Amino acid sequence: MALELIQDKLKGIETNSLVDRVEARLVELLQSRQLKVGDTIPKEIELAEIIGVSRTVIREALLRLRTMGLIESRKKKGAVITSPDIFGNLSKSMNPYLLDDNTLREVFELRLVLEVGMADLLYHRITKNDIEDLRRIVQDEPTDAENRIFNVNHEIAFHGKLYEISGNQTMRKFQKMLLPVFEYVHESGLLKKPASRKKFISHRGLVDILENGSPEMFRNAMRNHLDNHFARLFD
Amino acid sequence: MALELIQDKLKGIETNSLVDRVEARLVELLQSRQLKVGDTIPKEIELAEIIGVSRTVIREALLRLRTMGLIESRKKKGAVITSPDIFGNLSKSMNPYLLDDNTLREVFELRLVLEVGMADLLYHRITKNDIEDLRRIVQDEPTDAENRIFNVNHEIAFHGKLYEISGNQTMRKFQKMLLPVFEYVHESGLLKKPASRKKFISHRGLVDILENGSPEMFRNAMRNHLDNHFARLFD
DNA sequence: TAATTTTATTATGTCATACATAATTATGGC
């Protein structure tokens, strides 16, 4: 009885719940001990004894670490440190229906910022094969008349390929997460201005610049290509 | 015995663990029912009965949602939907000592991409007050001779202010998360080339361009300003 | 009656125990 109070006394007053504190201690432990990926941490029961709480609490704390991708637990083997997939878990909360309007708009902006700013990575890492892939993709660049689904697929194929070329997996994962949100914002009534039909620099044009131009040129071209989206933000 | 198999039979074969499936069902539930922030979801015991698993499993699944920031649970009141702070939880796993080298480098790149690409947001939202703030900050722009800590603080003040001006809270939070990683990569031996002493466009120069130039100019200037970092990536 | 204090209720937080499950290790036969 009054167990929590006793724990408080023992460990100094902390405001959070027991699991919170245990979690913090575990994270601290992981960080302090220069653990490498693949190292195992003590078993649940051992941790329970060491810290002096029930296995339930330990399990809840470990579960959080697992949810954050800091550890993976295998039967018999105990939990092992993993290199966290920083965006892996994020995708579940990155849901248009659960985010408030302002955040949605900000995520929309984030994609635009990334694509305008990624030029240098592209130029440094692009290969001849990539150019060929892009050529194949833009070969069927749809006109405005064609149906929306096809348009969306083409958009995803082209811009997705760019993220791939960037050679930055983290950014690519991030983009994949942003995609549904972007789609949602684009289609929803969240942005005041309607999408314009005006044509800006095409995907084809971007490929040409990627092949023969410079990062500066590409940044400006991409900015132009995305002007429809930018214009809807800035009204 | 063979409870899991029975569950599989009932619900169609799914590969993941029981908690995984329950979690998925709960997320699905939250999304389908057009729930607004503040709405409550059924009690743990009710959920256990509805889905047909023990309270333990329900609790673990709910705990994940809580860790992801989708819900908050209050005693007696049950769990309530919250607008997820998408990057809130991420900060725990965004730890230099837990990320592998490649991810670290990619996060490093991510920051560069963001700052080069954010120009349009800046120009659209900057105010006279912001310019004054920036002027105050660059007034004490340190020279190379001065000590590192001061340099770092100045860097953070200046670039942080830019994110603030962008008006994109999501991006700002993201940057705050990236900062320690960036610092770590910059200081560590992860990048092959040493940091150059060569001077590029200064913070002062960036402010001038922000005041009188265009987004195009700013992008190029920022790219130049960050060339030290870019050069270390591209060797 | 209205306001305030006290008590009861209720849902989550924590603990404890038991067993299932899957992976590893040990054993045994050849």
Next chain:
DNA sequence: GCCATAATTATGTATGACATAATAAAATTA
């Protein structure tokens, strides 16, 4: 020495109990 089988072990899941805190209901008082 190799392969199949059995024992071990740590996590996964279920169940039941009580603590705690927030709320609702009841009782007391002005």
